[in-house]
Amino acid sequence: MPTEITKVAVVGGGYMGGGIAQTLALAGLPCALADVTAEAAQNSVRRLVEEGKDYESRGLFPEGAHDLLVANLRAAESIESAVEGADYVSEAVPEILDLKQATLARISNAAGPHTVIGSNTSAIPIGTLAESVTRPQNFLGVHWMNPSFFVPSVEIIPTENTSPEAIGAVEELLKKACKVATRVADSAGFVANRLQYALFKEASSMVEEGLATPEVVDEVVSNAFGFRLAFFGPFAIADIAGLDVYENSFRSIESAYGSRLAAPEVLKGKVAEGHLGLKTGQGFLTMDPAAAQEIANYRDRAYSELKALKERLGPPPFLSKNA
Template sequence: MTQQQRPVYAVIGSGYMGGGIAQSLALSGADVRIADVDLDVATANRERLIAEAAQFAADGLFPADAADTVAQRLTAATIEDAVAGADFIEEAVPEKIEIKHATLRRICDAAAPDAIIGSNTSTILIGRLAEAVTNPERFLGVHFSNPAPFIPGVELIPHSSTAEATIAAAEKIVAATGKETARVKDATGFVLNRLQYALFHEATQLVEEGVATAEDIDTIVRTTFGFRLPFFGPFAIADMAGLDVYSFCYASLQTEFPERFATPKVLDDLVSAGKLGTKTGAGFLDVPADRTPELVAYRNKAYVAMKKLIDELGPAPIHPGTDPHPDND
């Protein structure tokens, strides 16, 4: 693909998140312009992103030629020059609505009227941000996760006026980076942070109640139900466990926490209808019962492979003196 044929993207906000997004877009085959509060900041961040790409390549995390690719495809510019003629523009400035509104207005003043504009906001309603966007049908949330080059999931959040063609185009752009998208309605916290903070809130409750230490809770999460999460979401896990089992567990939790663990209506409805998950062939995901042996075989293989990978990597260097490879001394 020649330079003239490559799509042109812009990332406004070239810090840790925006820079990682820019790297991902550049490695996907696009020419990417980055901008920040001024050209000097964007230029310095461009050099940092090239150096990072070289280190990531040396660590086997990026392709061997990643630094050259990023250097060739990534340019620093002012906001106006970055967005002029760009096909897709990703806003990744600080999480303050007044900063995002001001930035989106500058983008709209200089960008093509049909350029797709995404915001990397993790908490602000897309509909509120759209107030600063001309032709808001071309605007949506495109929420990457930290660290952007390595986390494979991206939330796409349309607001009430986002065009279907805009969502489809954003899906294609993100797919080219090798990431996977999920469409999410414009609701406070979206999905990622609603779930992430629900877990964190309950974890802090356990610490405050003296049930377990922070260290032991982290151990339980990453070695039990968290161990499943790279392969299965909460509904697939519930279907495999049995929705009747979940219903019984809710009843047990309610003996101490009747409001905090009230049984969800959707779970009650499924159990009442005899839809208990994979063992009945119907549940949240309606996996046919005859596929259960295949699913169990995949599950077991996945968990063994994950354990081998964790053993190979060694423990995370969180605590002082941790040696991820004690046998290599």
């Protein structure tokens, strides 16, 4: 296992794979990009380099980004030639199980004994994909978010067979790329997409029931709790609000929608124990009540600056055109 990943490859030059390749190249790592054909890989590299130049000119990429992409990105003739000599390979082909399995088998067969392989699957359990590789100790899920360069989070999903060395090497790689690498359990959808799809399902139900239009749902989410989620996760928000408040609200929601939206048992247990969040110092998280004002000050400053940013940027183009 390499103590440091210094040479990488990405298999799949689409929006996600291209963004991953771009990000790693901008982190100073030589990166080979493979696609369905050598010509497709060449076109992807050309697109990524041109995009980098445009983004740099608009201040979205750091100064010197175009030169870094030119220096570090190369199109590979095939998956096998991309993988040869790589310390780390990111599989980023479309979310089709058979295709991912076949691609991972090719990557694994071409990889060296110490090459770490990460799958960028959005929802397929990593244990299922691990059946396609010959060295499961070198394999794990590495789920980037879209768009790759700008979104900080990357989920790391080891299996029971993934070695600590492989996990550590990938964490160091992501640190170099200025990402927030979070280890999560191997379950369908992991953390990010299980939550995201649960929200989408409930939003769709409201539209199907005629309670709101998609436009109304989006407006409420982006300007209400979605606004807060830029800084605090759901458990921090609940702790700050008060878990007793949450439990009481769940009673009203359950009375309207039934047991599927009843208060979670873990929430009721916290309230029964007197752990109400910030006001008691313990909820889902540990928060010192003496720091309540400091937390409020941070919250207020964060929300004020985000509100100002949204006002400065204006609404998304598809909204402004419909206004």
